Amino acid sequence: MDQNDRAAARQAVAENGERLLRLLRRSDPGAAVDAEWRVVDVASHLAFVFRGFGEAAGGTSAQYARYVPEEQDFHKRLATVNAMLVKELADTTADQQMTVAVGMVEEGIAGFLDATAELDPDAELDTPWYGPGVTRTPDTLTALALGELLVHGLDVARAAGVPWPIARAEAALVGGEVFARMLPLMxxxxxxxxxxxxxxxxxxxxxxxxxxxxxxxxxxxxxxxxxxxxxxxxxxxxxxxxxxxxxxxxxxxxxxxxxxxxxxxxxxxxxxxxxxxxxxxx
The missing domain is CATH 3.30.1050.10 (SCP2 sterol-binding domain)
Structure with a gap:
């Protein structure tokens, strides 16, 4: 990313984070998103996404290696990691889980933006959930974070029956960075x-x-x-x-x-x- 795209992506993460949090707080936690996930599962997933991204930026993401299976398929590996993490929040009612997850999402977005604010954009940050020894830069994690907010915001909005417009400029920020950096792993x-x-x-x-x-x-x-x-x-x-x-x-x-x-x-x-x-x- 150049400096302008970097600033725009960070602003988009902050703004879309706020609108997704508003949507989550007024959504039914038990509403079905697809055949497997409910709204509360999306919130729990995002809670750990942003916690993980923030810890990658802070250099403490190695703890996630224990969740990563010996699985070559990118999608299956991420799905397994997500299921193991989300399970840690699933021992309560859906309403209680939702409250905890939304709080974690809010804290995680703020923590990620703070942790990456002064980092070298080309720094190699450990992201074990993407595979052994895999690193990503702050720019790539920022674009990935924006993609998570835009796409999972759409998931929740569809479940709630409300609109979720996605700006073309924001989608282009995700596409230009995420597809360029992540496709070689996928x-x-x-x-x-x-x-x-x-x-x-x-x-x-x-x-x-x-x-x-x-x-x-x-x-x-x-x-x-x-x-x-x-x-x-x-x-x-x-x-x-x-x-x-x-x-x-x-x-x-x-x-x-x-x-x-x-x-x-x-x-x-x-x-x-x-x-x-x-x-x-x-």
Missing amino acids: LTDVGRATTVAYRVRWRGAPPQKPDLVIRLEAGTVRTGPVRPGERVDCRVSADPVAFLLVGYGRMPTWRAIGTGRIASWGRRPWTALKLPELFCRP
């Missing part, structure tokens, strides 16, 4: 067996915001800005909100394409439909 078996290169352009983003290249080859993935003379198989023009929701599994790819929010062209334009299959969902 290859599926299909992705490891695929050779393809995408170039993603963010609609409505500032002119200086670079396109994102995602190149899969020989079981590895490279993400980053376009290299001089670099050719790709599929060029994608994406509304940042649609790309965020597709990437996080909240919108089918066909719907984003069918409504024109994601468009593709180039030598292999049809591979845009395959993109979500190549990576685990965060």
Whole structure:
């Protein structure tokens, strides 16, 4: 991130944190979010997300290593860690659990922003839940935090039957950082067996915001800005909100394409439909 994006992302975490806390406090803890999670489970998940991010920034995240299973699949590993952590809050009524979780979310957001305020943006912070020895920078954790707030805020809002608008600029902050930094950790078996290169352009983003290249080859993935003379198989023009929701599994790819929010062209334009299959969902 550049300095402007960094400041905007931190402000977005603070503002979306406040509106999510307001939504959680007026929501039914037992309302179903999906087949497995209730609103109280989302709140409990976020409580540990922000506690973990804050402790990563403070250098005390090693304690989470004991929760991490020997599991290569990114999604399964995170799901197991989350289930073990959330279980620590589940020995009370849903209302009591909700009260504790919301308090932890509020404290965790403030603690994370405080802990990262003066850190070197390129500092390598230990994040054992992403895998043994994996580190992330404060910029990446800030974008991940914003993604958690935007996407899980939408989950809770849908359960409550209320709107949850997501700003295009904020979705672009998440997409430009999270997908660039996290996709190399998230290859599926299909992705490891695929050779393809995408170039993603963010609609409505500032002119200086670079396109994102995602190149899969020989079981590895490279993400980053376009290299001089670099050719790709599929060029994608994406509304940042649609790309965020597709990437996080909240919108089918066909719907984003069918409504024109994601468009593709180039030598292999049809591979845009395959993109979500190549990576685990965060």
